[in-house]
Amino acid sequence: MTAPRTYEALRDELASxxxxxxxxxxxxxxxxxxxxxxxxxxxxxAIAERAAVQPSSLIRFAKAFGYTGFSEMQKVFxxxxxxxxxxxxxxxxxxxxxSVHQSNASSIVLDDFIDGGIAALSNxxxxxxxxxxxxxxxxxxKADVVYLSAQRRSFPIASYLAYALAHLDKRxxxxxxxxGMFLEQARSMRKGDALLAISxxxxxSDVVQLVKETRGKGIPVVSxxxxxxxxxxQHSDVCLEVEEVExxxxxxxxxxxxxxxxxxxxxxxxxxxxx
Amino acid sequence: MTAPRTYEALRDELASxxxxxxxxxxxxxxxxxxxxxxxxxxxxxAIAERAAVQPSSLIRFAKAFGYTGFSEMQKVFxxxxxxxxxxxxxxxxxxxxxSVHQSNASSIVLDDFIDGGIAALSNxxxxxxxxxxxxxxxxxxKADVVYLSAQRRSFPIASYLAYALAHLDKRxxxxxxxxGMFLEQARSMRKGDALLAISxxxxxSDVVQLVKETRGKGIPVVSxxxxxxxxxxQHSDVCLEVEEVExxxxxxxxxxxxxxxxxxxxxxxxxxxxx
DNA sequence: TTATTATTGGAATATATTTTCTAAATTAAG
DNA sequence: CTTAATTTAGAAAATATATTCCAATAATAA
Numbered sequence: 001m002t003a004p005r006t007y008e009a010l011r012d013e014l015a016s017x018x019x020x021x022x023x024x025x026x027x028x029x030x031x032x033x034x035x036x037x038x039x040x041x042x043x044x045x046a047i048a049e050r051a052a053v054q055p056s057s058l059i060r061f062a063k064a065f066g067y068t069g070f071s072e073m074q075k076v077f078x079x080x081x082x083x084x085x086x087x088x089x090x091x092x093x094x095x096x097x098x099s100v101h102q103s104n105a106s107s108i109v110l111d112d113f114i115d116g117g118i119a120a121l122s123n124x125x126x127x128x129x130x131x132x133x134x135x136x137x138x139x140x141x142k143a144d145v146v147y148l149s150a151q152r153r154s155f156p157i158a159s160y161l162a163y164a165l166a167h168l169d170k171r172x173x174x175x176x177x178x179x180g181m182f183l184e185q186a187r188s189m190r191k192g193d194a195l196l197a198i199s200x201x202x203x204x205s206d207v208v209q210l211v212k213e214t215r216g217k218g219i220p221v222v223s224x225x226x227x228x229x230x231x232x233x234q235h236s237d238v239c240l241e242v243e244e245v246e247x248x249x250x251x252x253x254x255x256x257x258x259x260x261x262x263x264x265x266x267x268x269x270x271x272x273x274x275x
Numbered sequence: 276m277t278a279p280r281t282y283e284a285l286r287d288e289l290a291s292x293x294x295x296x297x298x299x300x301x302x303x304x305x306x307x308x309x310x311x312x313x314x315x316x317x318x319x320x321a322i323a324e325r326a327a328v329q330p331s332s333l334i335r336f337a338k339a340f341g342y343t344g345f346s347e348m349q350k351v352f353x354x355x356x357x358x359x360x361x362x363x364x365x366x367x368x369x370x371x372x373x374s375v376h377q378s379n380a381s382s383i384v385l386d387d388f389i390d391g392g393i394a395a396l397s398n399x400x401x402x403x404x405x406x407x408x409x410x411x412x413x414x415x416x417k418a419d420v421v422y423l424s425a426q427r428r429s430f431p432i433a434s435y436l437a438y439a440l441a442h443l444d445k446r447x448x449x450x451x452x453x454x455g456m457f458l459e460q461a462r463s464m465r466k467g468d469a470l471l472a473i474s475x476x477x478x479x480s481d482v483v484q485l486v487k488e489t490r491g492k493g494i495p496v497v498s499x500x501x502x503x504x505x506x507x508x509q510h511s512d513v514c515l516e517v518e519e520v521e522x523x524x525x526x527x528x529x530x531x532x533x534x535x536x537x538x539x540x541x542x543x544x545x546x547x548x549x550x
Numbered sequence: 551t552t553a554t555t556a557t558t559g560g561a562a563t564a565t566a567t568t569t570t571c572t573a574a575a576t577t578a579a580g
Numbered sequence: 581c582t583t584a585a586t587t588t589a590g591a592a593a594a595t596a597t598a599t600t601c602c603a604a605t606a607a608t609a610a
Contacts, residue, residue, distance in 0.1 A: 022586080022587060022588090023576095023577095023587085023588095024587075024588065025587095037357050041353055041356075041357070043566080043567060043568085044567065044568060044569090045566090045567070045568090053588095053589095054588070054589050054590065055567090055568080055569085055589095055590090056568095056569075056570080056571095056588080056589070056590075057587095057588075057589085058568095059568075059569060059570085060587090060588090069568070069569065070568070070569085071567095071568070071569095071596095078316055081316075081356055081357070082312050082316070082356070105405070105409075106405070106408045106409055106412050106537065106538075106540075106541030106544075107403075107405035107408055107409075109537050109540050109541050109544075110399075110400070110403060110408065110533075110534070110537040110541075111400065113533045113536050113537050113540075114396045114397070114399055114400050114533060117392070117396045117529060117533045118393050118396050118397070121389045121392045121393050121396075121529070122389070122393070124385075124389060125385070125386065125389050128382070128385060130381065130382035133381045133382055133385065134381055134382075137381055152438060153435065153438055153439070155434060155435075155438065156431035156432065156434040156435040156438070157431065159430060159431040159434050160428065160430075160431040160528065163427060163428055163430065163431070164428070164525075178453070227308055227309075228286055228287070228289070228290035228308060229290055229293055229304075229305060229308060233290070234290070247540075248540045250439070250536055250539065250540055252532070252533065252536060253435065253532050253536070254392060254396070254529040254532055254533055257431075257527070257528050257529055257532055258385075258388050258389060258392045258527065258529055259385070261388050261525055261527060261528070262381065262384050262385040262388050264525065265384050265388075265522075265523045265525055266380065266381035266384050266385075269380060269381070269384075297556080297557060297558085298557080298558090298606095299557075299558065300557095318596080318597060318598085319597065319598060319599090320596095320597075320598090328558095328559095329558070329559050329560065330560090330597090330598080330599085331558085331559070331560075331598095331599075331600080331601090332557095332558075332559085333598095334598070334599060334600085335557090335558090344598070344599065345598070345599085346566095346597095346598070346599095
């Protein structure tokens with residue numbers, strides 16, 4: 001008699017053994033299937049009250065299904081709650097941890113990055129707010145010239161955006177710091193333009209400073225960054241937050257790239273309509 | 276001083292007051308934003324351990340944001356977990372898809388690209404042959420200097436590779452055609468080096484020609500391209516084939532980017548072992 | 551520097567939660 | 581209807597968890 005380790009297995013067990021259960025245990029089984037959230041989050045006594053049973057019945061219930069106590073069964077309900085939620089980060093973290101010590105054959109590495117990339121994309125769907133996306137597109141559409149700023153590993157994103165915006169006949173300047181002219185390139189920004197900055201922790205100081213200065217001049221700033229603590233988020237008019245996944249100590253760019261692509265296409269639509 | 280009652284409000288508060296917090300409280304704020312699930316489900320001491328702080332700090336943290344204790348704050352994290360869970364989210368999404376079809380089109384675009392990106396990544400797993408991947412890594416590992424060549428929308432990939440290879444202390448030259456010196460940059464290639472070319476149809480003629488010439492000189496050429504008809508595939512020692520998915524007339528770069536990342540990490544392992 | 555204030559760590563305490571145990575109630579069998 | 585077996589309720593005990601408190605440490609101002 002081994003206890004179910006997943007929510008699905010437990011559900012099946014609850015259903016199939018329902019008939020052979022005693023009256024009170026039946027009652028609890030029904031409550032559990034109806035209110036899995038309560039089972040996951042509430043205390044024994046709270047659940048007991050809501051299900052109109054004694055607390056001790058819940059312990060008997062858990063033991064009847066092979067658990068050592070109620071708490072152990074509750075873990076199963078809790079894990080379900082997490083897996084169902086918008087949290088791909090967890091899965092990815094465990095992925096990263098496991099795979100580091102395993103074989104480093106390159107095809108295994110590829111598998112990890114593919115899994116990580118898929119998770120990051122799924123997560124992107126959950127965390128990007130449509131409103132912010134609209135706002136961003138709006139600001140970019142209205143801008144006379146779009147300035148793009150990114151350094152290091154974010155630079156390829158800006159580089160791609162420069163290419164794509166040019167194809168949309170949207171004027172843009174890629175601040176690439178070529179020839180050490182980072183500030184010089186940025187200086188030509190003026191009212192009516194907009195800045196799109198991309199940076200992740202640890203945030204490139206050039207980009208952060210540029211964002212602050214630009215905002216200070218009253219020029220709209222939109223950014224792509226991670227989390228609310230990002231200095232870009234704090235000093236931008238709109239910030240699109242991306243959670244990139246780290247596998248093998250290297251951060252993927254799939255999600256950010258996909259977001260960039262989306263911006264381009266959405267901007268293309270917006271420009272079509274206004275013209 | 277009234278405590279935030281929703282997860283979003285709490286998130287905002289955590290971000291905006293982050294600067295004024297003491298060292299330990301900052302640390303906790305960062306952990307909380309990174310691991311909302313832990314905050315929702317784990318016990319004070321478990322969280323304390325994972326965040327490397329004292330349990331009492333967590334209580335002080337909660338009180339600093341106006342709660343009577345940690346448990347009260349935890350409720351906010353828990354409610355978020357429930358709201359995000361199971362069918363609630365699905366309902367909202369499908370609702371949004373139908374009703375707001377015209378007004379905020381950009382989130383629909385995002386959805387499409389995410390689906391496309393996931394499809395491309397899944398496909399990548401099937402089409403990339405481990406042998407070719409190994410061969411590619413092998414060639415790059417043996418090269419004295421790796422030359423990177425890509426144009427237009429593939430350029431960001433090469434740009435990223437240049438960044439990443441530099442981090443591996445692998446010498447590389449990004450042939451970016453800056454100052455119209457495409458051929459000049461390429462001319463310095465010699466025996467012992469290798470060329471990594473990236474191009475998709477319609478193939479940039481510069482890159483194709485460079486591949487042919489380089490091969491002619493007896494310098495190994497590896498490439499990332501699409502399908503067997505690619506001139507890169509025909510004139511390379513090894514070609515990794517990627518099928519990117521086209522959505523809204525724009526090709527994604529997720530799969531290619533993921534492949535590039537994989538190359539970098541696999542190359543890193545290879546270099547570690549040989550040194 | 552020294553005095554003052556704020557912050558922190560960690561043991562001690564209070565609270566809450568789970569689990570056990572037993573007498574009472576219910577059910578099933580003869 | 582009686583008896584044995586099961587199940588249940590509820591209080592008591594054990595455990596886990598949250599919170600408080602204060603000495604030690606670090607930060608800040610004089």
